[in-house]
Amino acid sequence: MRRANLNSWLLAAPLTGVLVVFLILPILLITAVSFWTADEFSFRPDFQFGNYEYLFGSAVAWKVFGLTFMMTVIVWALTLVIGFTIAFFLAFHVRTQKWQMALFLLTTIPFWTSNIIRMISWIPLLGKNGLVNQTLIGAGVINEPLQWLLYSSFSVCLAFVHLYTLFMVVPIFNTMMRIDKSLIEAARDGGASGFQILTNIIIPLSKPGIMIGSIFVIALVMSDFVTTRFMSGSQLANVGRLISNDIGLLQYPSAAATAVVLLITVLLIIGAMLRLVDIRKEL
Amino acid sequence: MSKMRYSRRNILKGGAAAVAASAFPAPMIWAQNIKDVVLRQAGTGVSAFNEVAAKVKEDLGFTLEMTALDSDAVTQRAATQPDSYDIADIEYWICKKVWPTGNLQAMDISKIANYDKIAGTFRDGKLTPDSVIAQGTAPHTVGFVEGPGSTTFATQDSGWMTLIPTIYNADTLGIRPDLIGRPIDSWAELLNPEFKGKASILDISSIGIMDMAMVCEAMGEVTYADKGNMTTEEIDKTIGIFMEAKKNGQFRAFWKSFDESVNLMASGEVVIQSMWSPAITAVRAQGVPCVYQPLKEGYRSWGGGIGLSAGLSGLPLDAAYEYINWYLSGWVGGFLMRQGYYSAVPETSKLFMSEDEWGFWYEGKAATGDILSPSGTVIEKAGAVRDGGSFLDRMGKVACWNSVMDENQYMVRKWNEFIAA
Numbered sequence: 001m002r003r004a005n006l007n008s009w010l011l012a013a014p015l016t017g018v019l020v021v022f023l024i025l026p027i028l029l030i031t032a033v034s035f036w037t038a039d040e041f042s043f044r045p046d047f048q049f050g051n052y053e054y055l056f057g058s059a060v061a062w063k064v065f066g067l068t069f070m071m072t073v074i075v076w077a078l079t080l081v082i083g084f085t086i087a088f089f090l091a092f093h094v095r096t097q098k099w100q101m102a103l104f105l106l107t108t109i110p111f112w113t114s115n116i117i118r119m120i121s122w123i124p125l126l127g128k129n130g131l132v133n134q135t136l137i138g139a140g141v142i143n144e145p146l147q148w149l150l151y152s153s154f155s156v157c158l159a160f161v162h163l164y165t166l167f168m169v170v171p172i173f174n175t176m177m178r179i180d181k182s183l184i185e186a187a188r189d190g191g192a193s194g195f196q197i198l199t200n201i202i203i204p205l206s207k208p209g210i211m212i213g214s215i216f217v218i219a220l221v222m223s224d225f226v227t228t229r230f231m232s233g234s235q236l237a238n239v240g241r242l243i244s245n246d247i248g249l250l251q252y253p254s255a256a257a258t259a260v261v262l263l264i265t266v267l268l269i270i271g272a273m274l275r276l277v278d279i280r281k282e283l
Numbered sequence: 284m285s286k287m288r289y290s291r292r293n294i295l296k297g298g299a300a301a302v303a304a305s306a307f308p309a310p311m312i313w314a315q316n317i318k319d320v321v322l323r324q325a326g327t328g329v330s331a332f333n334e335v336a337a338k339v340k341e342d343l344g345f346t347l348e349m350t351a352l353d354s355d356a357v358t359q360r361a362a363t364q365p366d367s368y369d370i371a372d373i374e375y376w377i378c379k380k381v382w383p384t385g386n387l388q389a390m391d392i393s394k395i396a397n398y399d400k401i402a403g404t405f406r407d408g409k410l411t412p413d414s415v416i417a418q419g420t421a422p423h424t425v426g427f428v429e430g431p432g433s434t435t436f437a438t439q440d441s442g443w444m445t446l447i448p449t450i451y452n453a454d455t456l457g458i459r460p461d462l463i464g465r466p467i468d469s470w471a472e473l474l475n476p477e478f479k480g481k482a483s484i485l486d487i488s489s490i491g492i493m494d495m496a497m498v499c500e501a502m503g504e505v506t507y508a509d510k511g512n513m514t515t516e517e518i519d520k521t522i523g524i525f526m527e528a529k530k531n532g533q534f535r536a537f538w539k540s541f542d543e544s545v546n547l548m549a550s551g552e553v554v555i556q557s558m559w560s561p562a563i564t565a566v567r568a569q570g571v572p573c574v575y576q577p578l579k580e581g582y583r584s585w586g587g588g589i590g591l592s593a594g595l596s597g598l599p600l601d602a603a604y605e606y607i608n609w610y611l612s613g614w615v616g617g618f619l620m621r622q623g624y625y626s627a628v629p630e631t632s633k634l635f636m637s638e639d640e641w642g643f644w645y646e647g648k649a650a651t652g653d654i655l656s657p658s659g660t661v662i663e664k665a666g667a668v669r670d671g672g673s674f675l676d677r678m679g680k681v682a683c684w685n686s687v688m689d690e691n692q693y694m695v696r697k698w699n700e701f702i703a704a
Contacts, residue, residue: 039692060700129551147480150552151536233536234486235529237703245699248355250363
């Protein structure tokens with residue numbers, strides 16, 4: 001018994017070590033630095049709440065957090081609907097496994113290029129003299145180019161959805177593939193409509209996949225700074241940009257404080273989501 | 284090629300060097316040693332050209348490694364990581380921020396061969412004997428310190444320089460004349476509602492705030508005692524006006540890097556914006572009309588120079604002085620002038636430029652033949668005249684220098700609010 005106990009400790013030790021050194025320690029360090037004071041170039045150890053006071057007292061910070069939330073909710077909803085639909089189609093409408101895999105791989109093709117390229121490639125498409133505007137003007141639908149296509153919340157949202165839908169597709173597709181097909185047949189035999197099958201069988205059984213996808217998307221959107229910067233032409237800010245601005249100006253303690261608040265917010269959201277679905281039980 | 288293989292040519296070269304070394308011992312040993320020196324230069328992208336590093340290798344024998352960063356990142360590195368660079372290629376306002384950290388060392392002007400030929404702007408602040416010194420961090424005010432180890436700036440030429448000036452220019456607004464269709468002559472036009480959704484300003488606080496100040500002053504909304512050193516009240520007013528404009532949709536985007544400004548202008552997203560001289564050239568090189576518009580209120584000017592890391596000593600320090608002397612000896616000057624910048628020692632640069640090039644870039648004369656960029660593409664045809672005219676016309680109308688204010692931290696906070704609002 002004792003030997004088995006020791007063995008399991010030893011087996012867990014390498015991973016624990018890695019997590020402690022590369023995850024726990026840095027987070028503790030960031031938390032510690034968030035209480036330090038800084039002037040223009042130097043920052044020194046201290047224990048004061050000035051960085052947090054400034055953050056919570058700043059109307060701009062509240063607004064930016066609000067905008068980040070709003071963006072996260074919109075992007076989450078869109079990626080969920082699109083991702084679920086694609087996964088559903090792949091899992092239940094495509095008959096052969098060969099085609100399922102082929103089409104699944106097809107959805108990953110855009111991800112063979114870098115994040116930045118996929119994002120930037122929208123710019124020539126959406127610009128004032130971009131392809132979309134030219135086509136619409138050419139077709140006589142509009143007379144003036146649409147301004148809101150680029151450097152707007154719209155373009156930021158669009159880029160996010162484009163970038164992160166795959167993170168929904170993969171886990172949902174994965175859980176859907178593991179749903180026993182005989183359940184669906186039984187439901188159909190029992191007289192359930194397609195919609196009833198969807199709401200009573202497929203959605204409940206896909207929940208773990210939906211949750212994992214949601215956690216990916218929420219964490220990615222909330223921590224992003226570069227997409228927002230490029231797609232809004234620097235006109236919108238999210239929390240990530242507040243942090244990167246602070247870092248650029250050597251205000252590490254203030255950046256650390258913002259990072260800690262962001263981390264806590266994301267953890268709370270994910271914690272709440274995990275209350276809804278016990279991923280481990282369902283996997 | 285494998286390093287292990289000895290080619291006949293290398294052995295001959297080695298032999299020749301050995302013969303020469305025994306014939307003239309001292310200088311050749313020096314020349315051999317210096318080949319191993321690697322100087323790491325960190326700086327803003329403006330003067331980080333690979334051509335310069337290649338020419339250093341060719342002319343001086345040692346290796347220059349260049350890292351280009353944006354202004355904020357350079358400041359950060361110069362102030363916090365003195366061991367990560369040997370040469371800091373920075374602007375004078377950055378010098379004002381970084382010098383007090385003690386990470387740079389003062390340079391002895393007696394070791395600078397062309398010191399006497401450096402433009403007056405960098406020595407006593409006067410371009411011509413009767414020119415008025417502009418507001419902001421004028422280079423000569425932070426160009427000297429009392430002596431080695433001193434962290435306070437000297438008020439006049441003390442024999443110890445903080446930065447050796449290398450490059451400078453007068454900046455103004457860039458416009459798309461074809462899309463605007465009428466003359467533009469004032470900074471105030473940036474906020475003209477006529478250009479709603481078609482204007483841009485750069486998102487680098489220390490430079491952007493100066494462009495803002497030029498605009499607010501031109502509009503008659505704010506009068507500044509010194510644009511380069513605003514009071515908190517002046518900062519509030521200035522940023523307030525721009526926040527209002529942002530809310531009203533005046534700006535299409537803000538840009539942070541050179542290429543962003545080029546793309547905004549070339550694609551027609553923006554018709555009027557803060558811009559840097561080579562960005563104008565890049566837009567024109569795409570066949571898109573773009574003018575670096577001289578404005579009646581004058582230019583916002585900046586100057587850059589190279590400083591030495593405090594840790595530099597011995598042979599690398601000697602190599603750094605060699606590099607500085609080489610920098611001022613003309614080849615780089617000519618190279619930079621062809622980019623639309625000015626060299627700190629114009630008269631040596633002249634030796635490395637054709638008469639037509641010198642006439643076009645420096646004297647503001649009409650080009651007599653095609654004007655080529657350093658990479659060889661035609662950027663101006665015969666008959667073209669430089670926007671803003673001659674060196675004296677442009678540098679003589681500087682209204683303020685890029686600067687760092689006493690209220691810098693307050694300004695930066697306000698700037699972040701402007702961007703985030």
